[in-house]
Amino acid sequence: MITNMRPLTIAKLAEASGVHMETVRYYERIGLMPKPSRTASNYRSYGPEHVERLSFIRRAREIGFSIGEIKELLVLAEPGRTSCTEVQTLTAAHLGKVRTKIADLSKLEAILAGALERCLVEPAPVCPVLGMLASPRIPESVRSRRD
Amino acid sequence: MITNMRPLTIAKLAEASGVHMETVRYYERIGLMPKPSRTASNYRSYGPEHVERLSFIRRAREIGFSIGEIKELLVLAEPGRTSCTEVQTLTAAHLGKVRTKIADLSKLEAILAGALERCLVEPAPVCPVLGMLASPRIPESVRSRRD
DNA sequence: GATAAGGTCCGTAGTAACTACGGGGTCAAG
């Protein structure tokens, strides 16, 4: 793939990197992607380096990094940077959040599954799910962070 | 707690149900909470039934139901409704989403943890985390649903 | 060369579920 790559239109860039066209423009607006050069008719013109950067961004988003974190990662990924430690710090923090979320969701899973099971088993004078929601306390106070 | 409860101000209602005051007004705007009666000076005035409803809403939110789902649940929870089955359907669907999310996040966890571990083990000519983000494919294509 | 289809431009607004702000009226205590 080291062929001669002519400049890409925004749609081609979008396709090549797996990101919607509108999202590319959005990333440009918020400064996540650089302003590209333009054709005579004011069309955006991209090169392979943009595909690379945008793909990096997409993968980082898929892994759940926020835009702010990705901005940091992109700085740390700049050539000349050898520092793996800062990236590790960011990643570890993110991993912590992921684990917290998994733990929260696992509790929810247990609660929901439990209520559903009671639905099937009990004679159910009142629906167990509704009963749970109406009751003053949910077992062990599930405090799920914002979805 | 079957004492005589005089009307509550919005702040009291908020405190009693564990929801922010602004959120109460927001819920009123979107029709999740009914428009309460007002005092002579146009202050909102709430009774115990509002505490109950708002608490129900808070718990349902904590369990991860969306506002739309909660609206449905509230209808199903109306007195005279015996139908547990519709609630079960909603809950089962929600449980499915929770499980999907857990599965997605577990994959992410493995990926992040793996990269972090390689950070510590390898001599690391290039940071494994950044390498992963720069490489064309992420193992097994993690397609995480929107957070 | 004309015309039609499709690509791109831009700014704006909508999404979920709130949270925060600002300028104003109201109530209770000292």
Added chain:
DNA sequence: CTTGACCCCGTAGTTACTACGGACCTTATC
């Protein structure tokens, strides 16, 4: 009667996009 706490309302900001609409531009066909 003044101070501080409370409440009113509408609006805007948050996150990460997605969608819309009207105006250009390019490419293909006739």
